[in-house]
Amino acid sequence: MAILKTENITMKFGGITAVSDFTMELEKNKIIGLIGPNGAGKTTAFNVITGVYKPTSGHIFYNKENITGIKPHNITKLGIARTFQNIRLFKELSVLENVLIANHLRLKSNPFSAVVNTPNYVRQEKHMIEKSLALLEEVDLIDVKDEKSFSLPYGYQRRLEIARALATEPKVLLLDEPAAGMNPQESNQLMEFIIKIRDKFDLSIFMIEHHMQVVMGVCEKIYVLDHGITIAQGTPHEIQNNPRVIEAYLGVE
Amino acid sequence: MKKKKIILSLIAIILFFSLLFILNSVFNSHQTRILRLCGIYVVLALSLNLINGFTGQFSLGTAGFMAIGAYTSAILTMPPAQKASAYYLEPIVPWLADIEMSFLPALIIAGLISALIGFIVAAPVLRLRDDYLAIATLGFSEIIRVVITNLQNITNGSLGLKGLPNYTNVWWSWGVAVVCIIFMALLINSSYGRALKAIREDEIAAEAMGINLFRNKLFAFTVSSFMAGVGGALLGHLMGTIDPLMFRFTLTYNILLIVVVGGIGSITGSVISGVIVTVAMEALRIVDGNIDLGFMVIKGIPGMRMVIFSILLMVIILFFRRGIMGTNEFSWKWILESKLFKKRKEVA
Structure with missing residues (x-):
């Protein structure tokens, strides 16, 4: 099909x-x-x-x-997720943040519960971080998770772009x-x-x-x-x- | 670690307010006025930084939203008798004539009305980008000012409003500032804050990652307008007098200066430079007046300090584009780890 x-x-x-x-x-x-x-x-x-x-x-x-x-x-x-021909990472943000952003679309909350840290939001945020770390482990980028994404070598940037697309499920x-x-x-x-x-x-x-x-x-x-x-x-x-x-x-x- | 951070933050806030208490009792009235002004400018800088620094949308509409906030709060808090005498060209509309409320609800309503106008303005304007957005927001800010000038029976037109209750003491000014700082820090570090930063970094990629560009920009713009409105209200109740001319583009320019000096996209930077620039603006008043060097007197030119500030802005843009903080933030982790690092050194 x-x-x-x-x-x-x-x-x-x-x-x-x-x-x-x-x-x-x-x-x-x-x-x-x-x-x-x-x-x-x-x-x-x-x-x-x-x-x-x-x-x-x-x-x-x-x-x-x-x-x-x-x-x-x-x-x-x-x-349907995609990557770009000329890499489009969120340059100033860390590798982990890049992947976390791709998780945002599955978040079921609102900005105000996020600001006051409601238990529901905290649970989801924790889940997002765990999921992202597992994904970075999977694509061998866990060692550079706190680096800013523009500082990565080219091949890593390509892989991060794919990882980020995968994070959108x-x-x-x-x-x-x-x-x-x-x-x-x-x-x-x-x-x-x-x-x-x-x-x-x-x-x-x-x-x-x-x-x-x-x-x-x-x-x-x-x-x-x-x-x-x-x-x-x-x-x-x-x-x-x-x-x-x-x-x-x-x-x- | 998280609990530790919260405790440290609470201690810092208590210490800060104790410091304010001491400064408030030591300073003379002119100095406390500057202290109060600092708090207000911190709020305004955070407002502009949210939309310009974190969301990456170049907006120059702050002064307009401040005007809305200042007028709303002024009309809501002025005693009816005073309103009756102030509106002598044309009496105030009946449904506003008898309203008198305390400062806190007036402040919140000022923020909400400003946010509502921001929301309405944002819907068409946020379809634009970069300098086009800047021009459009600047235009809207001027439109707001012109509308205020012409709504004689609501705003008293170009006569302005005089004798506003002098509510903005150090506690109000810095209390609101601290609430805004905490709100911004929590927002920016949440998933929603990351979404805003993603939009700043790359709109196309952000959209491809499932982030609703329009909704997020609209949210940032509305929150920014709310804060600008509250800041404007605080400023009105500090000055005691407001008129449409106060809210010209130059006011936005001052706030933009603070944001650029502090670092576009840094809460810490906005706070530090909000204080530095406000104090410097007062300190540099001497260049506006005559300077006596003993053997000769340099004749003062009014407005000279704005020239100095313009040069300062140019120097920063040319040589220190990242400002004081860049996009970095103060964090407890950073402080704690640097101390740990020191200890380890001592052992070695």
């Missing part, structure tokens, strides 16, 4: 069509990929799914529920170029990590990636965008041998 589905999404900015007729399906517990040359509209597709943009036409379904045009924070609440995770700027060894670790969190947190993952090694390694199905148009879709093997994909990436003779 498809947990996330888009039907003919088209996104136009003025006269430019960034994404046109994008239809995809993400089955539960699968990892699928979205590739394409620079400027193909991959991130725009992500932004449409996560509610940053309202599509010009088309629909998005999450568990058969139409979520087209819902605000980003509500989409996260429903269970998602069912679907959208990763925007998680391997960007990583060397082959780091990419391998990342692949293992992605598969590990998929199994551990019962996730379905949709990722944009440029590193072919990563995409071909973990994705069961791949969509290829070029100039906003879906030029191919299929298994990694099919994509590798698809002449239109080769043409889009390498040009034609």
Whole structure:
């Protein structure tokens, strides 16, 4: 059963069509990929799914529920979390605080009970901290929990971004170029990590990636965008041998 | 550890109020006036810091909300006989003419009305960002002032209100300040405070983490307006006279100066610099007057101290952008651990 589905999404900015007729399906517990040359509209597709943009036409379904045009924070609440291509951590805040903030959406309280520390709020706050520490343990960031997030090495920042997305308790995770700027060894670790969190947190993952090694390694199905148009879709093997994909990436003779 | 902190905080508060008691009895009337002013500016700085420093929304509307608070509290506390004589151009509307209440309810109502107006203003304005937001809030602040000038039968227009009951003593001023400090510290360290800081750090990421941007900004703006209203009311009852011209943009500028000097996003910074800047503004009054150097007399230029403050603000922005405290806060943990550290050193 498809947990996330888009039907003919088209996104136009003025006269430019960034994404046109994008239809995809993400089955539960699968990892699928979205590739394409620079400027193909991959991130725009992500932004449409996560509610940053309202599509010009088309629909998005999450568990058969139409979520087209819902605000980003509500989409996260429903269970779709994301990371960003250019890391967007809360720089001046500590690693632990970054993860705690992602827990805020599950808090059932109000600012005034928080200020007067009602037992209900204190219990929830304690639970949030325990949960966040456990998550940081899980992703091997527990040793740096009190560091400000901008001071972390690049690879750690990437991992913290994923951890922060996981803290929102998602069912679907959208990763925007998680391997960007990583060397082959780091990419391998990342692949293992992605598969590990998929199994551990019962996730379905949709990722944009440029590193072919990563995409071909973990994705069961791949969509290829070029100039906003879906030029191919299929298994990694099919994509590798698809002449239109080769043409889009390498040009034609 | 937590219990220890609470006890230490309680002791600190008791010590602080004892100090106030001593200062209050030692100081002459001019000095206690400055002391009272310090407490008020701390409240106002915290108000502006909540929206600018913690939520990262550049708002410049403080003076307008202060005006609302000051007028509300003034109208609610003035004796009916005095109102009858003050409103000589046009009598006050009947439903306000006979109201007279004590200071505490008036202060709270002043805050609430200011918060209500803040809430209404925020709904359209908070859709803007950065300098556009600053311009819009600044504009609203001026609109509030113009409305007050023209509501002759409620606010007495440009004549202002004179002879307000002199309620703002050291206890009121610093009592409110301490309540605000405690409130802010608890709020900022709660999950809601973290949500506000997340908005400051990165709105797009905050939204992607499930934080409702609009609702949180609206909350911060409303609470900030409440505090500005209460601060304005305290100021009115300290001055004894209020008129619309008092609440011009320059007043917001003074408070912004305190926030920037103290550190944008630090409660501790706002408190320290609230006191320093208020005292300095009084101390620097000498440059407004003639300065006698013995062999020659430098002629005083009124307003010279504002020039000095402007230069100070520029120097801080150019060279010490983080202010006194940056985004750091005073904490008991910090003090206790530094002492422990000292002990360990002695052993070694």
